[in-house]
Amino acid sequence: GAVVSQHPSRVICKSGTSVKIECRSLDFQATTMFWYRQFPKKSLMLMATSNEGSKATYEQGVEKDKFLINHASLTLSTLTVTSAHPEDSSFYICSASGQNQPQHFGDGTRLSIL
Amino acid sequence: GDSVTQMEGPVTLSEEAFLTINCTYTATGYPSLFWYVQYPGEGLQLLLKATKADDKGSNKGFEATYRKETTSFHLEKGSVQVSDSAVYFCALSDSTGFQKLVFGTGTRLLVSP
Numbered sequence: 001g002a003v004v005s006q007h008p009s010r011v012i013c014k015s016g017t018s019v020k021i022e023c024r025s026l027d028f029q030a031t032t033m034f035w036y037r038q039f040p041k042k043s044l045m046l047m048a049t050s051n052e053g054s055k056a057t058y059e060q061g062v063e064k065d066k067f068l069i070n071h072a073s074l075t076l077s078t079l080t081v082t083s084a085h086p087e088d089s090s091f092y093i094c095s096a097s098g099q100n101q102p103q104h105f106g107d108g109t110r111l112s113i114l
Numbered sequence: 115g116d117s118v119t120q121m122e123g124p125v126t127l128s129e130e131a132f133l134t135i136n137c138t139y140t141a142t143g144y145p146s147l148f149w150y151v152q153y154p155g156e157g158l159q160l161l162l163k164a165t166k167a168d169d170k171g172s173n174k175g176f177e178a179t180y181r182k183e184t185t186s187f188h189l190e191k192g193s194v195q196v197s198d199s200a201v202y203f204c205a206l207s208d209s210t211g212f213q214k215l216v217f218g219t220g221t222r223l224l225v226s227p
Binding site: 108 | 222
């Protein structure tokens with residue numbers, strides 16, 4: 001089946017640093033990628049939707065200058081958490097969809113900001 | 115806007131028990147409906163889906179039927195296993211063409227031997 005690879009799986013860093021998370025679709029062209037945030041024991045909150053070659057569409061309440069999303073190719077999207085602080089600690093999950101492909105999810109990235 | 119409501123968990127069952135996790139939805143148009151499963155520390159995996167009324171999605175012994183009249187998509191399994199312990203999410207996709215998913219809050223299933 002379709003595979004989406006997300007990297008890194010876990011990252012721990014100091015407050016104030018920027019962290020980049022990669023999401024790759026390995027065997028199909030992902031025209032659309034989604035970024036979610038999941039709080040402990042909670043559902044997934046959609047942060048933004050990105051279409052290849054276009055600016056991402058952010059959900060209400062999500063700071064686009066804080067969470068930079070790039071979707072420059074049909075197989076790669078990145079989420080950069082800029083100047084991360086402890087409240088940004090969370091589980092971030094990407095998903096990818098394409099023509100005739102439903103959303104396929106990555107395994108998530110656990111981000112811990114000290 | 116569109117929304118999904120799931121029963122709160124955790125649902126605790128013994129192995130080989132019958133499972134039902136309720137899911138109802140509110141949507142304009144004709145959404146597709148999904149069940150996803152999340153194992154600890156992992157992302158979501160698509161378990162099954164249904165794209166129109168009366169469709170039944172099934173996979174790994176799980177099944178759910180798209181009921182338009184009751185706006186429901188309940189998940190069932192006749193005999194659960196310990197390995198089924200996970201969090202189950204009901205979701206719908208809107209009709210924008212970009213497959214944006216709206217998730218329920220998730221239901222944790224705990225199966226004991």
